[in-house]
Structure formats: C-alpha cells, structure tokens
Amino acid sequence: MESLLCQDGFLHRFFGISESFPEHIAIRNLDVDTGVVTYRELRLKAEQCNGALGTLNISPGDKVALVLPSGVEFIAYFLAIVGRGAIPVILNYKLTPFEMASVVGSARPVLVVTTAALFEKHSEIFQLANGVRHSLLLDVDESSSLPENATPDVQLMCRNEPLVLPEGNPVVSIQFTYRGTGKPLAVPHRYLDVTHAIDGMHEHIHRQGVGSVHLVTLPLHAIFGLSAMMIFPLSVGATLLMTDTLLNRDLAEVLSRHKVTYTCLVPDVIRYFNSRLAKRKGALLPMHPQLMIYSGGSHLPADEAEKLGRLLGCKPVLQGYGLTESMPVLLQSTLGVAQRGAMGQPIRGVELRVVDAQGQDVAPGRIGELLVRGSMVIDGYDDAEEANKRFFRDGWLHTGDLVWRDDDGHVFFYRQRLRxxxxxxxxxxxxxxxxxxxxxxxxxxxxxxxxxxxxxxxxxxxxxxxxxxxxxxxxxxxxxxxxxxxxxxxxxxxxxxxxxxxxx
CATH class of the missing domain: 3.30.300.30 (ANL, C-terminal domain)
Structure with missing residues (x-):
C-alpha cells in the first residue's frame, strides 16, 4: 500500500472533510433522539467554542484543561483549543479530588472547561493557587449563582471565531500516566506526531473514510480513545457512533444495524459481551464485511478474542499495543498475517528492541524488555527530570514491559516489570x-x-x-x-x- 504519511495534520484534514462533505454525519449519539451532528455543524460548534475561549482571553500557548465526559462538547472544545493555538490538558473527569489536585497542580492550566457538577466537586482545586484563572461551565442555567472565577458557556456563545490551522508540530495534548513512581507524569503529544501515529495504524487496517462508521467504546480522555477513536475518524470523514450505554445494549444489534466498520473493546468488556452473547437467541446478525474489532489496554487471551468473533459471526478480535507516551506502536494487521496471541508488529515509523538486563538485544523467542522509538514517541515527560533519566535513555523509551518476538517479528506480551x-x-x-x-x-x-x-x-x-x-x-x-x-x-x-x- 502507498504510504499515508504526509505533512498535513489532523485538523487540516478535518477542515477538508467539512468543506468537501459538509452534510456527512460526523457524530451520531445513540443516547439522544437528536444526536446527529454533521461535519459542517461540528466545525461551527468548534468555532462557537473558540469564540467563548476568545472572550476569556485565551492566547496561543495557554493550557486549557478539559474535564468533560466523552461527547460533542468534548470534541468541539478540543478542536477549538487546538485551532486557537492553545494546549488541551485532557483529564479524566472521574478522578477523585485527591487525584485531580495532583494533575491540575502539575499542569497548571489557565482555564478549565467542565460541567457545573464537576466544578462543584473540584471547586477548591480549580483555583488560582493551581494556576486556574477561570472555569467555563457547561449546562448551567444563566440565572445560577456562580463565583467570579466561573462562567456558564451559554453567556459566551454569542459569536463564532474561525479556527486557525496549526503550523509546524506544536503540542496539541497533555495527558497523564503513571510509571510506578507514585505520582502522575505529564505526557505532551505533538500535532504531526499524532497524525503520523494514526497514519501508521491506518496502513495496517482496511481503508477508512466517508461512509465508515466507528463505534466509540473508549473514553476520549485516554490516549487511544483520543487518537484512534476521535482524531482518526474525524480526519478521514468517518462517523463516530457514540453511546454511554453500550453495556446495556445488544452489541450484535448495534454493530449490525449501524454497519460499524471499526471499534476497539478492552478485555474486560470483551469478556462481558462474550458472556452475554453466549446466551443470545436467534440467528447471527449480518455484520459489515470489513468489520474490525481491536483490543488494547491490557492483555487479551487468544481464546477470548476468538470467542467474540464466533459469537458475532465476524473475524476474531485483533490486538494492538501502545502507551500514553507512544500512542499505538504495535498492531495486528487486518491486511496480512495476524499471529495468534500476539500484540502485533511495529507500525510504520516505529523502531523497537527487546533487551536483557544488561541492555543487550536478545534473540527471537527470548524474553526481554521492550524498547521503542519513533516520531509518535514523546521525548520525555514535562518537568520530571528523574523519570526522564530512568525511562528515556539514548533515544529509546524503556517501556517496562517484558515481551518476546517470533522469527517474523510478531511481539508477544509476557508481563510488566514496573510496579x-x-x-x-x-x-x-x-x-x-x-x-x-x-x-x-x-x-x-x-x-x-x-x-x-x-x-x-x-x-x-x-x-x-x-x-x-x-x-x-x-x-x-x-x-x-x-x-x-x-x-x-x-x-x-x-x-x-x-x-x-x-x-x-
């Protein structure tokens, strides 16, 4: 296949889709009767959000924290922040106040975009002492009484401000991870690096584009949810099929009815649906002929992957591997040979080594630590000198994962050696x-x-x-x-x- 790698980033591509296919559906929310948003409407929504950011004097380079559940608002504000030249700090909205204080205190965003309920939960944290000048609240009645440092977004949605396409390779997200040090580490991702990562992934799967449907099953605040389940489909013109109630739905019916072409399920969800589908009555429902189901987040036993495929009447679940620091780097291919039980082979632009305790490369079949490098791998954590010395050495990210490779380069997980x-x-x-x-x-x-x-x-x-x-x-x-x-x-x-x- 011809390389998909190029120098235009994902927002450039989203602009192109919104201009060439403005009425194509960008987002379909199964939980809302009127939950259909076209590419034109999503771009206008992002421009409204950008206008609100402008009213609050957000400037290029400012950090803006997104503390929101997955949905249209999350997506629109992410696009607006990137299109303003600011930096999205993407935080898990389910964090406890103790956990939230740690990441907000580390990132020090000037603005927090969140809901009224979450602001009330974390109001002591979203303060100037942690760098937060203001909070922008969604779903608030204009008559509500709020402190001076909080404003309902409905008061600011009075003008649209066009998004500006990024130049070069600026930071477009900061997320947090843990590496056994006892504290969260800030992970910055850059514009073209994110785009190259999804391009490398795309080369291993059936081509996606206008008419493709991606079932969003991962939270968008996680790196794979953000990159593979939001940025990727929006950059190729696919439809994001979203729901917060998937576990209460018939997975087979959702996949069949909406002609889903791609989704990713974590192992616990695959086990859950394997149990439910085993009790399902009736004939198998027709699936899209190129339906691809992937698993990530943790190790999935091969028998569970094959079981879901049998119960749905599609191909077995394939696996991938990545880290918050790297985005996807290994993938089982839908276009080539997928080795049973493997995490996959390196995508384009990824180099890897498997080394022993002395840092020497081991032979195929021998267990060692996985080291990776490539454009999608960050250079280091923000403001974490000791962690950077430990995990980033000689240009390689030391993952802490013990793996082995077969003679064809398929990588198999053994165990995690970090705490x-x-x-x-x-x-x-x-x-x-x-x-x-x-x-x-x-x-x-x-x-x-x-x-x-x-x-x-x-x-x-x-x-x-x-x-x-x-x-x-x-x-x-x-x-x-x-x-x-x-x-x-x-x-x-x-x-x-x-x-x-x-x-x-």
Missing amino acids: ISKIKAQMVDLLEVESVAMQHPDAVRAKAYIVPDHKEVNALHLCVGGRAGLTQSAISTLLSQHLSGFKLPKTIEIIVLKEHSHAS
Whole structure:
C-alpha cells in the first residue's frame, strides 16, 4: 500500500472533510433522539467554542484543561483549543479530588472547561493557587449563582471565531500516566506526531473514510480513545457512533444495524459481551464485511478474542499495543498475517528492541524488555527530570514491559516489570496505593501486589502492617476517600507488627 504519511495534520484534514462533505454525519449519539451532528455543524460548534475561549482571553500557548465526559462538547472544545493555538490538558473527569489536585497542580492550566457538577466537586482545586484563572461551565442555567472565577458557556456563545490551522508540530495534548513512581507524569503529544501515529495504524487496517462508521467504546480522555477513536475518524470523514450505554445494549444489534466498520473493546468488556452473547437467541446478525474489532489496554487471551468473533459471526478480535507516551506502536494487521496471541508488529515509523538486563538485544523467542522509538514517541515527560533519566535513555523509551518476538517479528506480551498494572484497562500505580494507605496514623508499612485470577484478569491486593487497632475498614475507608474505584484493592490484609502491638 502507498504510504499515508504526509505533512498535513489532523485538523487540516478535518477542515477538508467539512468543506468537501459538509452534510456527512460526523457524530451520531445513540443516547439522544437528536444526536446527529454533521461535519459542517461540528466545525461551527468548534468555532462557537473558540469564540467563548476568545472572550476569556485565551492566547496561543495557554493550557486549557478539559474535564468533560466523552461527547460533542468534548470534541468541539478540543478542536477549538487546538485551532486557537492553545494546549488541551485532557483529564479524566472521574478522578477523585485527591487525584485531580495532583494533575491540575502539575499542569497548571489557565482555564478549565467542565460541567457545573464537576466544578462543584473540584471547586477548591480549580483555583488560582493551581494556576486556574477561570472555569467555563457547561449546562448551567444563566440565572445560577456562580463565583467570579466561573462562567456558564451559554453567556459566551454569542459569536463564532474561525479556527486557525496549526503550523509546524506544536503540542496539541497533555495527558497523564503513571510509571510506578507514585505520582502522575505529564505526557505532551505533538500535532504531526499524532497524525503520523494514526497514519501508521491506518496502513495496517482496511481503508477508512466517508461512509465508515466507528463505534466509540473508549473514553476520549485516554490516549487511544483520543487518537484512534476521535482524531482518526474525524480526519478521514468517518462517523463516530457514540453511546454511554453500550453495556446495556445488544452489541450484535448495534454493530449490525449501524454497519460499524471499526471499534476497539478492552478485555474486560470483551469478556462481558462474550458472556452475554453466549446466551443470545436467534440467528447471527449480518455484520459489515470489513468489520474490525481491536483490543488494547491490557492483555487479551487468544481464546477470548476468538470467542467474540464466533459469537458475532465476524473475524476474531485483533490486538494492538501502545502507551500514553507512544500512542499505538504495535498492531495486528487486518491486511496480512495476524499471529495468534500476539500484540502485533511495529507500525510504520516505529523502531523497537527487546533487551536483557544488561541492555543487550536478545534473540527471537527470548524474553526481554521492550524498547521503542519513533516520531509518535514523546521525548520525555514535562518537568520530571528523574523519570526522564530512568525511562528515556539514548533515544529509546524503556517501556517496562517484558515481551518476546517470533522469527517474523510478531511481539508477544509476557508481563510488566514496573510496579504498575492495568485494572479494568486503567493504569494503577502500586506505590500510589501504598502511599495513601500509609497516611493512616497506625500504618507502618504497606505492600500492594497483583495476582491474576483464573480468567487472567489482574486483581489488586494490599497488605498493611501496623499498630494494634488498625483495621481493614479503616484502610478501606481511607483508600476510597482518595482513590478512584478501579484502584481499590480486592482484598486488604492487616498484619499487627509485634514491635508495635504493645506500644503505649
């Protein structure tokens, strides 16, 4: 196939689609009766959002935090921020106040775009002490009483301001990840690098474009959700099929009725639908002949991938691999040979090595750490000198993932060697969990660890040693007050340390 790589970025391409196919559907929201947005309407919506940003004096280079659920508003404001030359700081809207304080304090955005409910939850954080000059709130009644540093967006949607196409390769998103250091690390992605990453991915799959339908199943605040499930389809003219209620729907009916051509499901969701579809009555529904289902976020056993394909009457689920620091770098191809159980082969522009503890390349079939480099791999974290020294060396990103390769270059996952893990496809830093547990005055030491269950699903466990009187309930309450639900241990073991059991 002819290379798709070129120097025009994703916003350039979105402009081209909106001009050539203005009435083509960009977004179809299954949860809203009037949830259809054309490419022309999405561009106008983004221009309205840009006008609101202009009224609040947002300038090129300013950081603007998006704390929103996936939806039209998220997409329109992302396009507006990029089209203004500002920098989107994309935050998980489900974070607890403890977690939100850490990332906002690190990023220091000048503006936060969020909802009234989320502003109320994090109002103490969205303040000037963390760099936040103002908050722009969605879905607020104009008569609502708000503090001086918050404004409903409806008051500012009075004029459109055209988006400006980026020049060169500026930063167009900052997201956060964990690497076992106990604190979030800021990951900056650049305009052309994001575009090259989706181009490299596109070369391995059936060509997508106007008429393609992408079922959006990943949160847009995650790097693969942002790049592969929002930026990619909008840059080729596909339709984003969105819903927050997929788990309550018949997956087969959704895929068949809307002629979905591409989607990505995390392993836990694949297991869930495998269980539901196994009980489904009736004949198999017709699927688009080129339907592609991918999995990422954590390891998917090959039998689960094949089972979903059988239950839907389509090809097995294929896998991909990437990091917040790299976007997709490995992919099983729909156009070539996909090796059973592999994560895939490198996409165009990616170099990889598999090395031993001494940094020497290992032979095919031998286990080693995966190192990657390429235009889609960041140069380093923002303001994290020690982490950069540890993970970025001699131009290579040290992933911390142990893998092996076969003779044809297919890469297979073995295990993670860093003190991080994926729980429900979300990153968990074991040191962060331990640090929160250690805030209890009777805790002396804490150790978090991962044990896969009988279905190869990672489960988090925590052992806390401390003084007499320390209880599971106390530690559980402390953790739930600080951490998101997916970070909470499945079991908590309390050990009374002898040297402290009789302390006065």
